[in-house]
Amino acid sequence: MDKTTHFGYKQVDVGKKQGLVKGVFDSVAGKYDLMNDVMSMGTHRLWKNYTIASSNVSEGDHVLDIAGGTGDLAIKFRKKVGASGKVILSDINGSMLNEGRKNLINHGIIDVDFIQANAESLPFEDNTFDCVSIAFGLRNVTNKDIALQQMYRVLKKGGTLLILEFSKVENEMLKKIYDLYSFNVIPKFGEFFANDEDSYQYLAESIRKHPDQETLKAMTLDAGFGFCEYHNLTGGIVALHKAIKT
Amino acid sequence: MFRLAIEKALNHMINVNSINIERLDNSLISLYVDDIDLKIFFLCLNSRIFVIENSEQKDANVDITLNKKAFLSLFKGTSFEDLIESEEIEVNGSIKTAQQLADLFALSSIDIEELISQYTGDVIAYQLGRTIEKIKSATKHDKDSFVENLKNEFTTLLIAPSRSKFFKKRAS
Numbered sequence: 001m002d003k004t005t006h007f008g009y010k011q012v013d014v015g016k017k018q019g020l021v022k023g024v025f026d027s028v029a030g031k032y033d034l035m036n037d038v039m040s041m042g043t044h045r046l047w048k049n050y051t052i053a054s055s056n057v058s059e060g061d062h063v064l065d066i067a068g069g070t071g072d073l074a075i076k077f078r079k080k081v082g083a084s085g086k087v088i089l090s091d092i093n094g095s096m097l098n099e100g101r102k103n104l105i106n107h108g109i110i111d112v113d114f115i116q117a118n119a120e121s122l123p124f125e126d127n128t129f130d131c132v133s134i135a136f137g138l139r140n141v142t143n144k145d146i147a148l149q150q151m152y153r154v155l156k157k158g159g160t161l162l163i164l165e166f167s168k169v170e171n172e173m174l175k176k177i178y179d180l181y182s183f184n185v186i187p188k189f190g191e192f193f194a195n196d197e198d199s200y201q202y203l204a205e206s207i208r209k210h211p212d213q214e215t216l217k218a219m220t221l222d223a224g225f226g227f228c229e230y231h232n233l234t235g236g237i238v239a240l241h242k243a244i245k246t
Numbered sequence: 247m248f249r250l251a252i253e254k255a256l257n258h259m260i261n262v263n264s265i266n267i268e269r270l271d272n273s274l275i276s277l278y279v280d281d282i283d284l285k286i287f288f289l290c291l292n293s294r295i296f297v298i299e300n301s302e303q304k305d306a307n308v309d310i311t312l313n314k315k316a317f318l319s320l321f322k323g324t325s326f327e328d329l330i331e332s333e334e335i336e337v338n339g340s341i342k343t344a345q346q347l348a349d350l351f352a353l354s355s356i357d358i359e360e361l362i363s364q365y366t367g368d369v370i371a372y373q374l375g376r377t378i379e380k381i382k383s384a385t386k387h388d389k390d391s392f393v394e395n396l397k398n399e400f401t402t403l404l405i406a407p408s409r410s411k412f413f414k415k416r417a418s
Binding site: 130160 | 250253254257261289291292293294296298299300301302304
């Protein structure tokens with residue numbers, strides 16, 4: 001019998017999760033940025049700015065943005081690394097990569113490479129990047145431990161891994177409000193703005209199934225990183241984990 | 247935010263001035279400001295500095311212990327040797343490595359007093375409460391003296407908290 005894993009609150013065969021996640025992102029790709037703005041009331045931009053500020057990326061660095069989607073982080077990284085640096089935007093989903101390509105061209109950026117790749121088997125040599133980022137992507141990866149080991153492998157010594165992801169809300173009152181919002185309001189936004197309630201129901205469920213801050217930190221250290229710290233944003237709705245390869 | 251602000255400022259300064267920090271590479275330096283109980287670690291790797299909390303509790307190559315006054319003066323360019331001679335800084339490990347980190351502090355344009363004041367804001371607020379209580383009890387029979395003492399103590403506390411007799415008592 002095949003092993004199972006979670007897809008939102010459902011248990012599915014491990015081999016099927018990737019296809020199901022692909023279905024979600026194929027469906028939402030065209031409205032992804034709009035929905036991010038609507039759902040987070042624009043706050044996702046602050047979370048991403050904080051991620052960039054924490055990245056310790058400088059001119060000339062090589063950066064890999066995994067699950068880079070519509071390219072929000074890649075655009076900001078491109079500015080930081082300058083002409084002597086390099087940014088690669090990767091995503092497992094072709095529809096999201098297409099949206100990213102359009103978005104970057106609209107920003108006048110043509111020197112970012114796009115690679116369709118699975119985070120569990122990154123097609124890069126060891127010790128290639130100064131920084132690897134994954135924003136709101138890790139929870140959709142089937143085998144997170146393998147993906148973290150891959151991120152470790154492709155980072156140089158002294159390279160930084162940044163994981164921006166939904167996490168566990170610490171405050172009980174905020175948690176109640178957040179649960180009410182994400183299970184009752186977000187799927188309705190999805191239906192209204194993207195004509196897709198199910199995908200946004202999956203979003204709310206997948207967040208609850210994602211490892212909490214301390215668990216993810218432990219997973220990151222297990223993958224080989226020497227140091228890992230996290231910073232809760234908006235009361236832990238989102239957390240930024242920053243790990244360093246030593 | 248305190249650590250992030252220092253990390254950003256140091257790395258910005260290293261990049262802008264093309265400072266070679268190769269000699270610090272692979273070092274983990276612990277810095278402890280004892281009178282405000284501030285402990286931070288500087289990890290130097292990949293030609294950059296990470297300012298971390300080291301929750302993994304890895305052993306540092308160099309341990310620097312100093313008081314707040316000495317910490318602030320490092321950022322104002324006070325000679326590291328002078329501070330060691332006057333026993334305001336204690337170093338365990340390579341003094342050269344500690345000196346190199348101190349040199350970076352001196353070159354940076356970090357508004358360390360502002361950062362420290364944010365960090366110690368809660369300590370000062372606590373002290374302020376205690377100060378009021380002490381002045382009240384010391385001058386409860388003399389209203390004019392109470393107001394004067396309050397003014398003086400507030401002024402000292404707000405401008406130079408370390409000179410406040412109440413703050414000094416706590417730090418000792």
